Amino acid sequence: MANRAGAQRPNGATQGKICQFKLVLLGESAVGKSSLVLRFVKGQFHEYQESTIGAAFLTQTVCLDDTTVKFEIWDTAGQERYHSLAPMYYRGAQAAIVVYDITNQDTFGRAKTWVKELQRQASPNIVIALAGNKSDLSNKRMVEYEEAQAYAEENSLLFMETSAKTAMNVNDIFLAIAKKLPKNEGGGAAQPRQQGMKINNSETSQASEGGCCK
Amino acid sequence: MDEEYDVIVLGTGLKECILSGLMSTDGKKVLHMDRNTYYGGESASLTPLSQLFDHFKQPAPVDDKYGRPRDWNVDLIPKFLMANGKLVQLLVYTGVTRYLEFKSLDGSFVRKTDGKLHKVPADEREALSSSLMGLFEKRRFKKLLSYCQSLDLDNPAAKNKDDKKIDPDNLDATQLYTEFGVDKNTQDFTGHAIALFLNDDYLHKNCKELIRRIQLYSGSLARYGKSPYLYPLYGLGELPQGFARLSAIYGGTYMLGKTVDELVMEDGKVVGVKSGGEVAKTKMVICDPSYVPHKVKKTGRVVRAICILKGKVEGVNNSESLQIIIPQNQVDRKNDIYICVLSNQQCVTAKGFYLGIVSTTVETSDPEGELQIGIDILNGKDKSNIAEKYVWYSLIITP
Numbered sequence: 001m002a003n004r005a006g007a008q009r010p011n012g013a014t015q016g017k018i019c020q021f022k023l024v025l026l027g028e029s030a031v032g033k034s035s036l037v038l039r040f041v042k043g044q045f046h047e048y049q050e051s052t053i054g055a056a057f058l059t060q061t062v063c064l065d066d067t068t069v070k071f072e073i074w075d076t077a078g079q080e081r082y083h084s085l086a087p088m089y090y091r092g093a094q095a096a097i098v099v100y101d102i103t104n105q106d107t108f109g110r111a112k113t114w115v116k117e118l119q120r121q122a123s124p125n126i127v128i129a130l131a132g133n134k135s136d137l138s139n140k141r142m143v144e145y146e147e148a149q150a151y152a153e154e155n156s157l158l159f160m161e162t163s164a165k166t167a168m169n170v171n172d173i174f175l176a177i178a179k180k181l182p183k184n185e186g187g188g189a190a191q192p193r194q195q196g197m198k199i200n201n202s203e204t205s206q207a208s209e210g211g212c213c214k
Numbered sequence: 215m216d217e218e219y220d221v222i223v224l225g226t227g228l229k230e231c232i233l234s235g236l237m238s239t240d241g242k243k244v245l246h247m248d249r250n251t252y253y254g255g256e257s258a259s260l261t262p263l264s265q266l267f268d269h270f271k272q273p274a275p276v277d278d279k280y281g282r283p284r285d286w287n288v289d290l291i292p293k294f295l296m297a298n299g300k301l302v303q304l305l306v307y308t309g310v311t312r313y314l315e316f317k318s319l320d321g322s323f324v325r326k327t328d329g330k331l332h333k334v335p336a337d338e339r340e341a342l343s344s345s346l347m348g349l350f351e352k353r354r355f356k357k358l359l360s361y362c363q364s365l366d367l368d369n370p371a372a373k374n375k376d377d378k379k380i381d382p383d384n385l386d387a388t389q390l391y392t393e394f395g396v397d398k399n400t401q402d403f404t405g406h407a408i409a410l411f412l413n414d415d416y417l418h419k420n421c422k423e424l425i426r427r428i429q430l431y432s433g434s435l436a437r438y439g440k441s442p443y444l445y446p447l448y449g450l451g452e453l454p455q456g457f458a459r460l461s462a463i464y465g466g467t468y469m470l471g472k473t474v475d476e477l478v479m480e481d482g483k484v485v486g487v488k489s490g491g492e493v494a495k496t497k498m499v500i501c502d503p504s505y506v507p508h509k510v511k512k513t514g515r516v517v518r519a520i521c522i523l524k525g526k527v528e529g530v531n532n533s534e535s536l537q538i539i540i541p542q543n544q545v546d547r548k549n550d551i552y553i554c555v556l557s558n559q560q561c562v563t564a565k566g567f568y569l570g571i572v573s574t575t576v577e578t579s580d581p582e583g584e585l586q587i588g589i590d591i592l593n594g595k596d597k598s599n600i601a602e603k604y605v606w607y608s609l610i611i612t613p
């Protein structure tokens with residue numbers, strides 16, 4: 001999934017390298033997955049978030065000191081609603097944000113199931129973040145911060161409470177993921193896997209193996 | 215679910231998923247259901263490996279005997295995609311290729327009467343050194359190929375450059391072969407290993423279908439690799455998933471694990487689908503034949519053997535993924551025997567193991583025996599390469 005980019009110096013050192021990662025969103029319907037993406041990518045929020053996304057994935061970059069991390073963000077497109085997400089969805093994902101709604105205890109329970117599913121199905125080195133969304137509705141809170149944090153620690157997940165509505169912690173959680181992703185050659189997040197080719201209109205490109213830049 | 219849809223699709227096989235993908239992008243409101251909890255129906259790739267054994271009601275192997283079980287994605291009916299074919303064009307056109315990665319096959323082989331396997335040449339160099347035919351025959355064959363390639367079938371007025379006054383409208387395939395003086399062997403090879411006809415019925419039909427298929431083959435050749443055939447990484451089951459995602463992105467609703475109780479009819483017309491006490495309204499239902507068992511008939515049978523192989527197939531220049539065609543003429547049959555070998559290159563087997571599938575249309579009362587030639591090729595000289603083998607049948611059904 002990751003493509004090489006960035007200028008390759010003759011001596012082998014890369015300057016201003018760009019790393020691309022596939023990031024997937026998971027979580028119960030209506031917890032605010034699409035809203036988080038929309039906030040992060042376009043800086044917008046809609047009270048009535050449309051379910052149709054009309055795009056294969058959205059991209060957004062995060063700048064770290066010496067690297068630009070480009071996220072290829074996959075939304076579920078509503079396929080989580082009746083438990084109809086395809087395995088293809090998390091294939092090759094190097095990062096995932098599992099979202100629950102802090103005002104709904106059930107969604108936290110479901111989030112734990114998604115984490116298990118990822119640990120079972122996805123690449124072994126996938127970076128997982130847990131997002132307790134709708135933190136602006138803390139007066140209706142049903143999931144305690146401490147409870148979620150303890151769970152996240154036990155499972156080595158990044159954890160933040162977020163609000164797509166107020167933008168609180170939205171950029172931060174993506175930034176935290178960007179920092180945790182391995183950006184050196186060979187230290188890819190994806191398990192070493194077969195190299196396939198991508199087919200597009202006119203030309204083909206070899207997808208590079210493993211996690212990141214070369 | 216208690217809503218009204220423009221169309222309800224039942225079953226998530228490839229065809230159904232392509233349709234719902236196209237209809238959703240076209241702005242239609244689509245509900246797509248499947249009784250299974252996974253995508254693909256009959257065409258789902260079986261994973262982990264224990265699913266393959268479950269399918270044949272066999273105990274699953276213990277101790278990761280065949281590598282990591284998760285690395286297996288087994289297609290019971292493997293099919294290769296022609297690099298220039300309609301399906302690949304559709305994948306590119308709809309953007310579904312963004313969700314997929316492919317691997318091209320190492321090679322395609324054809325078995326001649328001498329019992330040896332010959333590589334179908336993939337380029338000029340291979341063609342020159344090929345053991346398939348003699349020098350003069352090669353020239354005649356090359357002329358036939360260049361004639362087919364230069365012909366513009368959609369524009370019959372445009373005449374072929376070195377016009378031999380051939381009129382494809384009035385020739386059948388045999389007559390076309392005769393025009394170029396190619397021998398029986400070359401005809402077999404061209405018709406079955408290049409044009410991929412399953413039997414010899416095409417010989418007495420207009421030659422344009424043959425020409426079209428040769429053009430498809432030439433156009434696909436070396437487009438993305440060493441052979442004209444592509445295979446999706448992780449198996450064919452990725453294809454319906456890709457089209458389903460396309461549909462969902464444009465608002466299609468997906469429900470897996472949903473049994474359909476009945477189609478609701480009014481005045482002989484379908485008006486909805488009933489499932490779990492709820493009715494989804496619609497004016498149109500599209501479904502695979504298994505959802506309406508009484509409305510289809512069977513027209514033939516295909517026998518297949520699926521084998522787990524411990525090593526590479528012999529006599530195929532070390533190819534790891536390949537197709538072998540045994541033209542029917544070579545073995546006194548009416549239908550060709552096909553062998554397909556896939557490997558870890560396509561992410562369908564665990565490292566070091568191979569999957570071999572032999573298939574043909576049933577002609578006798580001993581269908582398994584009809585596959586023997588293919589089985590022998592997979593098993594190798596020592597008759598020990600096959601670790602597991604299951605034989606099964608599928609009906610050819612038509613509405």
Ligand SMILES: Nc1nc2c(ncn2[C@@H]2O[C@H](COP(=O)(O)OP(=O)(O)O)[C@@H](O)[C@H]2O)c(=O)[nH]1
Nearest residue numbers: 030031032033034035046047049134163164165
């Ligand atoms: N108050 C509040 N509402 C939110 C927040 N995020 C999403 N929503 C609302 O929750 C509903 C579902 O959001 P959506 O993004 O479609 O959820 P998805 O099904 O997980 O993609 C929408 O009405 C959103 O406006 C949030 O942080 N705070």
Ligand SMILES: [Mg+2]
Nearest residue numbers: 033034051078
């Ligand atoms: Mg959504």
